[in-house]
Amino acid sequence: MATDFWASSHYKRWITDRATLKQARAEDLQYVDDPEHLEFLDIYFANAIAKLGRKLQLRQRAIATATVFFRRFYLKNAYCETDPFLVIAACCYVAAKAEESPVHIKNVVAESRTLFSHQYNVRHFPSDNSKLGEMEFYLVDDLECDLTVFHPYRTLMALCKKESSTDEDDETEAGELGVGVSADEGQRYWGSSEDKLEMSEAALQMAWHIINDTYRGTLCLLYPPHLIAIAAIYLTQVFHQPSRDNLSTLLQPPSSTAPHPRRSSRNATESKKHQDPVTFLAELNVSLPLIATISQEIIALYALWDRYKDDSLPDASASSRQSPLSAASGSASRSRSSGTPLSEAADDHRITPAFLSNLLMKMKENRLTDPAHPPAGRVVVNKMLERTQAAG
Numbered sequence: 001m002a003t004d005f006w007a008s009s010h011y012k013r014w015i016t017d018r019a020t021l022k023q024a025r026a027e028d029l030q031y032v033d034d035p036e037h038l039e040f041l042d043i044y045f046a047n048a049i050a051k052l053g054r055k056l057q058l059r060q061r062a063i064a065t066a067t068v069f070f071r072r073f074y075l076k077n078a079y080c081e082t083d084p085f086l087v088i089a090a091c092c093y094v095a096a097k098a099e100e101s102p103v104h105i106k107n108v109v110a111e112s113r114t115l116f117s118h119q120y121n122v123r124h125f126p127s128d129n130s131k132l133g134e135m136e137f138y139l140v141d142d143l144e145c146d147l148t149v150f151h152p153y154r155t156l157m158a159l160c161k162k163e164s165s166t167d168e169d170d171e172t173e174a175g176e177l178g179v180g181v182s183a184d185e186g187q188r189y190w191g192s193s194e195d196k197l198e199m200s201e202a203a204l205q206m207a208w209h210i211i212n213d214t215y216r217g218t219l220c221l222l223y224p225p226h227l228i229a230i231a232a233i234y235l236t237q238v239f240h241q242p243s244r245d246n247l248s249t250l251l252q253p254p255s256s257t258a259p260h261p262r263r264s265s266r267n268a269t270e271s272k273k274h275q276d277p278v279t280f281l282a283e284l285n286v287s288l289p290l291i292a293t294i295s296q297e298i299i300a301l302y303a304l305w306d307r308y309k310d311d312s313l314p315d316a317s318a319s320s321r322q323s324p325l326s327a328a329s330g331s332a333s334r335s336r337s338s339g340t341p342l343s344e345a346a347d348d349h350r351i352t353p354a355f356l357s358n359l360l361m362k363m364k365e366n367r368l369t370d371p372a373h374p375p376a377g378r379v380v381v382n383k384m385l386e387r388t389q390a391a392g
Contacts, residue, residue: 005224009146014072016221027078031363031370036304037356038079039217043308044356045070045084046216048120052092055111056103060212065149066095067215069139075221076142079360080367085116085125090135098147105129121357152211152229159284160204160233161196197233197280207236210298217301223294230286231294237277309350 005011025038032038046067053063069091074084089112096103109129116122126132140147199207210232214220219228282288 005150005226008148008150009144010148010150011224013144013146014221015224016075018222020075021218021221024075025078027367028080028363031080031366032359037351037359039304040308040351041079041356041360042218043216043305044353045088047310047353048085048116049088049092051119052088052112052115055115056092056096056108058092058096058103059099059101061151061153062095062099062101063092064151064153064212064215064220065099066091068149068220069095069143069147071218071221072146073139073142078367080363084360085112085120085122086131086135087139088112089125089132090139093132094136094139094147098149105132108132120353121361150225152214152225152232153208155226155229156204156207156211156232159197159229160199160207197277199233199236203236203240206240207232210235213305214298214301216305217297219294219297219301227286227291227294230281230284231291231298233277234281234291235295235298237281307350309352 028038029035049067049070050063053066058066066088070088073087073091089108092112093103093105093108106129109127109132112132113125113127116125207229211229214228214232281291
């Protein structure tokens with residue numbers, strides 16, 4: 001694994017911009033009534049990857065890697081010209097091997113076929129292992145063999161630690177805390193502070209969940225992972241109630257009538273425990289306006305996700321939950337798995353997996369029957385599979 005993110009293929013070839021993302025979806029935009037539906041498809045496919053990953057007992061990092069592979073593949077392909085569910089299975093299969101937790105191809109095919117047929121109305125998922133094997137080669141080819149993916153989790157654990165935790169506990173939870181963080185890389189964004197930001201277990205868990213949720217969008221293609229991690233820390237300080245209360249206390253001006261505290265070792269110890277998160281974030285060698293922009297995009301993703309209704313699926317409670325920002329801020333938005341009825345007006349604006357499954361099917365049908373748009377110049381996955389089958 002590359003030890004320096006800045007020298008890696010992830011940074012050099014796979015950090016893109018919104019113009020490129022828009023161009024990648026240009027073909028699909030011709031077959032949808034509302035461009036926003038493509039953003040819901042991002043959530044829809046990310047949920048499918050997460051569900052398949054859990055069935056294959058993959059670690060969260062492997063699931064995140066599979067999601068990144070899927071996003072990268074569709075920078076070069078269109079949903080309407082490919083079979084996204086076969087691509088999802090291939091992404092999980094390749095990601096498991098890339099993250100050194102391989103799964104047998106028969107298990108991937110069997111679990112994919114069961115999951116996608118029962119929950120996503122996929123009627124013709126191939127049962128032949130060789131089809132997934134072929135798709136693996138096409139996927140790796142479009143990924144240009146760049147299988148090393150950096151994730152925000154490492155930065156989160158490198159910058160933060162649980163309160164009253166030992167270094168051994170941090171290393172156990174982080175998994176690879178410090179791995180791949182060279183001195184040169186550290187000076188780029190770790191900042192001048194030698195101490196870590198102490199966070200409660202609940203706050204650290206919230207930041208972890210926020211990072212998980214960012215994979216429902218395309219942030220992993222737009223920004224380096226360390227910036228996403230810092231944005232998650234920032235949002236946690238704002239929306240996690242105990243952290244926010246502590247922050248409010250630290251920002252209050254000292255009272256002129258308060259007695260001057262005695263200088264003692266006990267007071268010094270207590271003051272050390274109450275870190276100033278604002279100063280900690282300000283000392284990091286990153287652009288704070290850019291962190292604020294990423295934070296706003298994460299909040300916008302949650303606003304979109306709140307309109308995605310996944311209650312109809314059998315395991316909705318396992319895959320759908322209230323966004324951590326909504327739960328922490330005490331907003332009126334309900335949990336997706338709570339079953340609380342919404343008003344009819346709100347239901348009219350909600351998107352379901354069944355709707356997106358039908359949308360994807362119609363996109364493919366319209367693309368095949370559209371005389372104004374002949375097949376694309378580059379060979380797409382379905383055509384590759386058809387040619388392979390004909391040759392065999």
